[in-house]
Amino acid sequence: MIPTPTLESPPEDRLLADLHDLSRIVDPDKPGWSRQAFTAFDRDGRAFARRRMAEAGLETWMDGAGNVFGLLRGTGAAGGRQIMIGSHTDTVESGGRFDGIVGVLGAIEVARLLQESGVTLAHDLVVVVFFAEEANPFGLGCTGSAAITGVIRPHHLDRTDVDGRRMGDALPDAGIEPEEFLRATYDFSKVTAFLELHIEQGPNLEAQGVQIGVVETITGFARFSALFRGRQDHAGTTPMDVRADACCAAAGTILAVERIAGDRPTSRGTCGMLTFTPMAVNVVTELAEVRGEFRSDSGTWLREAEQRILEAATAEASTRGVEVEVETAADGDPTPMTPGVMGTITSVASERGLSHARMFSGAGHDTQNIALHTDVGMIFVPSVGGRSHCPEEFTETADLLRGVEVLLGSVVRIDAQ
Numbered sequence: 001m002i003p004t005p006t007l008e009s010p011p012e013d014r015l016l017a018d019l020h021d022l023s024r025i026v027d028p029d030k031p032g033w034s035r036q037a038f039t040a041f042d043r044d045g046r047a048f049a050r051r052r053m054a055e056a057g058l059e060t061w062m063d064g065a066g067n068v069f070g071l072l073r074g075t076g077a078a079g080g081r082q083i084m085i086g087s088h089t090d091t092v093e094s095g096g097r098f099d100g101i102v103g104v105l106g107a108i109e110v111a112r113l114l115q116e117s118g119v120t121l122a123h124d125l126v127v128v129v130f131f132a133e134e135a136n137p138f139g140l141g142c143t144g145s146a147a148i149t150g151v152i153r154p155h156h157l158d159r160t161d162v163d164g165r166r167m168g169d170a171l172p173d174a175g176i177e178p179e180e181f182l183r184a185t186y187d188f189s190k191v192t193a194f195l196e197l198h199i200e201q202g203p204n205l206e207a208q209g210v211q212i213g214v215v216e217t218i219t220g221f222a223r224f225s226a227l228f229r230g231r232q233d234h235a236g237t238t239p240m241d242v243r244a245d246a247c248c249a250a251a252g253t254i255l256a257v258e259r260i261a262g263d264r265p266t267s268r269g270t271c272g273m274l275t276f277t278p279m280a281v282n283v284v285t286e287l288a289e290v291r292g293e294f295r296s297d298s299g300t301w302l303r304e305a306e307q308r309i310l311e312a313a314t315a316e317a318s319t320r321g322v323e324v325e326v327e328t329a330a331d332g333d334p335t336p337m338t339p340g341v342m343g344t345i346t347s348v349a350s351e352r353g354l355s356h357a358r359m360f361s362g363a364g365h366d367t368q369n370i371a372l373h374t375d376v377g378m379i380f381v382p383s384v385g386g387r388s389h390c391p392e393e394f395t396e397t398a399d400l401l402r403g404v405e406v407l408l409g410s411v412v413r414i415d416a417q
């Protein structure tokens with residue numbers, strides 16, 4: 001069994017020590033924990049994980065898409081086939097210490113425990129840190145896993161952030177050459193299964209008093225941006241009925257997102273980015289850009305939501321004499337997990353006497369891209385208060401260790417199948 005240290009004591013246990021050390025590689029000028037993709041902090045975070053992999057006896061490398069891999073060779077009895085485990089180390093701005101990180105450090109811990117218990121798998125074990133899992137300034141998420149699963153196309157490099165900077169021009173900041181990025185690939189034909197340990201990031205496991213979540217489906221996404229072009233005027237002398245106010249058109253559209261998402265309990269609508277030009281209280285806004293996303297367990301609902309937000313933005317703009325350009329990107333339908341892998345995770349949790357429940361993931365994950373090429377499964381552990389993507393994000397040590405235990409047990413079980 002894995003030792004169960006307490007959080008109160010100095011983080012002596014390796015997993016806690018790793019969590020503690022990695023949580024120090026963040027932007028000190030931001031609250032919470034910020035290790036955003038395309039920053040030196042993220043590059044150092046992936047380098048930290050690579051060092052821990054090497055110290056754990058794994059052969060390591062980084063591919064052209066910034067993904068970091070560690071290989072623990074098996075006996076070869078599986079004919080060179082692999083079991084892959086891992087997640088991401090990048091965070092949202094002012095995020096937490098567990099989202100993605102648990103899946104990376106937990107995977108490294110599995111590699112250590114296998115060796116310490118004298119178990120050599122028939123499969124090779126591959127531990128992976130995917131580059132830029134979080135939705136980045138260019139409107140892409142799960143970027144590193146998208147690159148090696150054929151999801152990325154050359155036109156993605158032309159996606160721009162709110163300052164008009166191309167993703168292709170930002171990749172070198174992450175230590176990645178754009179041409180290498182586009183060429184990056186992985187031979188998933190030799191991967192028997194991919195497993196991702198992750199915090200739930202929601203309230204369900206804690207509310208139900210359940211220890212392990214067995215993910216059934218991961219949410220689908222539809223992302224959008226709406227650029228409103230009005231007329232810049234004096235805020236004091238321009239009568240209300242002659243304005244072309246981009247700010248108000250954007251505001252009406254943001255409320256439409258909330259309304260649209262409100263009609264289905266398992267759907268979500270969020271407008272996390274809003275920019276005005278000029279940014280001034282005494283000027284009627286000329287340009288307003290809204291960027292957001294819909295999520296749902298229904299691909300049909302997502303496509304309807306894309307149509308509805310287009311109609312809403314057009315209506316909010318035209319009644320104000322404002323022009324609007326709406327771009328939508330259906331970033332993937334809901335992704336079902338592989339029944340056989342879910343069954344393995346379930347039986348491992350049961351045999352260890354851990355309470356477990358099947359569940360939907362409202363959070364997106366790299367697993368969605370890997371599911372395009374091989375069997376996949378996700379193991380969730382509870383989030384205290386259901387909070388995530390914020391400094392309050394927290395998971396108890398005992399829950400972390402139970403997640404690692406189920407990951408280890410599932411790897412051993414799949415290896416023997």
Ligand code: HGY
Nearest residue numbers: 133134135362363364
């Ligand atoms: O945004 C998400 O759902 C994930 O945490 N990247």
Ligand code: MN
Nearest residue numbers: 088099100133
């Ligand atoms: Mn994550």
Ligand code: MN
Nearest residue numbers: 092099134389
């Ligand atoms: Mn996240």
Ligand code: MN
Nearest residue numbers: 133364365366
């Ligand atoms: Mn993920």
